[in-house]
Amino acid sequence: MGDIFQSAGEALLYGLIGFLVMGLGFVALDLVTPRRLADVVWRExxxxxxxxxxxxxxxxxxxxxxxxxxxxxxxxxGYGLLSTGVYGVVGVLLMTAVFALVGLLAPGPMGAAIFEDRDERPHPAAWVQAVTYVGTGLMVGAALS
Structure with missing residues (x-):
């Protein structure tokens, strides 16, 4: 029975680290987009x-x-939690760098393009950026295997 509670506690701690890394990812994306991300997604x-x-x-x-x-x-x-946090931060940094790189290579401001909705459809650049994030996450994850 003690193993169940110990595993649950560890899962909670890893979940908190994951939550913090996701929060950092949100802040990083917010910094590289032209308007406040929370307003654009939830209000607009x-x-x-x-x-x-x-x-x-x-x-x-x-x-x-x-x-x-x-x-x-x-x-x-402790070491596992620390390494998970560090690897997560590295992933967020790489994803943000890739976002910026794609933005430099694309014609016009990328941040403005992803916020453009026409006929209630996302701009194609939004899909490109989303898949770029997933692809970068897969690559960083593969490096950890």
Missing amino acids: RNRGAAVVLGGQMLGVGLVVTKAIGASESEDGL
């Missing part, structure tokens, strides 16, 4: 911004999942 109900944010959260979740798996072979819970 912008589909393009929601697609990008969803892709980013999925990418971050993939990195954190792989980081937790990789930390199981590490020395102790």
Whole structure:
């Protein structure tokens, strides 16, 4: 019975680390977009911004999942939590860098394009950015295997 409670406690701690990394990812995306992301997604109900944010959260979740798996072979819970956090932050930094790079290569301001909804459809650039986040998350996760 004690193992169940210990495992539940560890799951809670890893979940908190994942939550913090996802929060950092949200802040990072908010910093590289032209308007306040929370307002655009929840108040304006912008589909393009929601697609990008969803892709980013999925990418971050993939990195954190792989980081937790990789930390199981590490020395102790504290080290596992620390390594999961560090790997998660590295994933967020890489995803943000890729977002900026795609924005530099794309014609016009990328942040403005993803916030553009036409006929209630997200701009195609929103889908590109969302999949770029997921792809980056998969690559970072593969590096942890």
